[in-house]
Amino acid sequence: MGTSATRIQYLRRNLLGRKREVVTRVISTEDEGDQNEIISIMKEVETDTSIARDEVIEKCQALYEEAQTIPELHRDAHKKFLDASFTNDLPPQMAALDASQPWLLYWTANSLRVLNEKYLTKEYQFRICEKLFAISPTGGPFGGGVGQLPHLASTYAAINALALCENGEDYWDMVDEKAIYDWLISLKQENGGFKTCLGVGEVDTRGVYCALSVASMLGIMTDELTEGVVDFLVDCQSSEGGFGGCPHEDEAHGGYTFCAVASLHILDAIDRINIPNLAKWCSQRQLDPERGLSGRSNKLVDGCYSFWVGGTAAVMELYGLDHLINKSSLRDYILYCCQNGSRPGLRDKPGTHPDLYHTNYILLGLALCENSFNLSDNGKAVQCKPLPVTAPSHLSSINPIYGLPTKNVQKFISHFV
Numbered sequence: 001m002g003t004s005a006t007r008i009q010y011l012r013r014n015l016l017g018r019k020r021e022v023v024t025r026v027i028s029t030e031d032e033g034d035q036n037e038i039i040s041i042m043k044e045v046e047t048d049t050s051i052a053r054d055e056v057i058e059k060c061q062a063l064y065e066e067a068q069t070i071p072e073l074h075r076d077a078h079k080k081f082l083d084a085s086f087t088n089d090l091p092p093q094m095a096a097l098d099a100s101q102p103w104l105l106y107w108t109a110n111s112l113r114v115l116n117e118k119y120l121t122k123e124y125q126f127r128i129c130e131k132l133f134a135i136s137p138t139g140g141p142f143g144g145g146v147g148q149l150p151h152l153a154s155t156y157a158a159i160n161a162l163a164l165c166e167n168g169e170d171y172w173d174m175v176d177e178k179a180i181y182d183w184l185i186s187l188k189q190e191n192g193g194f195k196t197c198l199g200v201g202e203v204d205t206r207g208v209y210c211a212l213s214v215a216s217m218l219g220i221m222t223d224e225l226t227e228g229v230v231d232f233l234v235d236c237q238s239s240e241g242g243f244g245g246c247p248h249e250d251e252a253h254g255g256y257t258f259c260a261v262a263s264l265h266i267l268d269a270i271d272r273i274n275i276p277n278l279a280k281w282c283s284q285r286q287l288d289p290e291r292g293l294s295g296r297s298n299k300l301v302d303g304c305y306s307f308w309v310g311g312t313a314a315v316m317e318l319y320g321l322d323h324l325i326n327k328s329s330l331r332d333y334i335l336y337c338c339q340n341g342s343r344p345g346l347r348d349k350p351g352t353h354p355d356l357y358h359t360n361y362i363l364l365g366l367a368l369c370e371n372s373f374n375l376s377d378n379g380k381a382v383q384c385k386p387l388p389v390t391a392p393s394h395l396s397s398i399n400p401i402y403g404l405p406t407k408n409v410q411k412f413i414s415h416f417v
């Protein structure tokens, strides 16, 4: 095929089911009618996602064009949104989050700490710790709520929430590291992964990250715990370059990729993966003209990937790869498109409502955009340094491995290790 022609491949949409025929057509780019030909083919390959994306692009472009100056972070409004979650009940449609109570505590407490370390008051810290030890009076592992089975995700969120609190009332000493360690070992699988929950849990990269994050924070990492984990993670890297949830079979996804890459950093095994492929995949997640990040190929931008993919890029910065994403563009997406005027909370994209999950991960993403990351001279500590940006948001320095402020990670780990 010469340079005057291009080959286009697409799925025939009018067939149902998974085995749709791939159609290949060669288009001349020299003929007078080439533009019309390409446009008509683009219409043929129009999908629900491509239509939704056109709408998102229109909304983002309107926000970029309307603003006279770069919007600042609406700190006071977002603080009000977070404070309200300590006083207001969640709406009835949030009943599903009953199994995610430690997550709600982590997202809220972390957002407050990232905005300003003083925003998480002693009163809030007391209430968080009381809630966590009501869920697990014996000091862990933690379920999603009172009377619920211990789960890796809720134990990870509970330990992060505890790390955000000071050790007032000696709450940190109430954590039962031995019980948590024995439970983690009981979740270990032959393929190196961890079940998220005894008996019924799934095994994927999220479970690995939650287990390793908890174990490294509590100083209970052993060879017995980490045996086979690197091989499990390496086999989760897909041909696209990002990571899926399970070995050899999954599509690359921003959340799974962060979990795998942060875990490989904890295990000091980043050199075991295909780094150029991962770098390419991360860069491809940033969409133009929206400027934000998507979590998968052919998906829409979403503010939470500012952390899941932006955090992956930040981990790779520790290994000298510092241009995987355009931080300045991502910062624009967050400040222009994830805020709604001066209304409180952060949202995934224009047209959606803010929530605690997105508020947390978008604030972390903004902190990633306004800082650079490197390893200390001894290669052990993650250092976060401010980048020169116009009108900085003055967020706390953060540790991308744990998604927590650097200061809280350091204090908590030094208490246990």
Ligand SMILES: [Zn+2]
Pocket: 302, 303, 304, 305, 348, 358
């Ligand atoms: Zn999202």
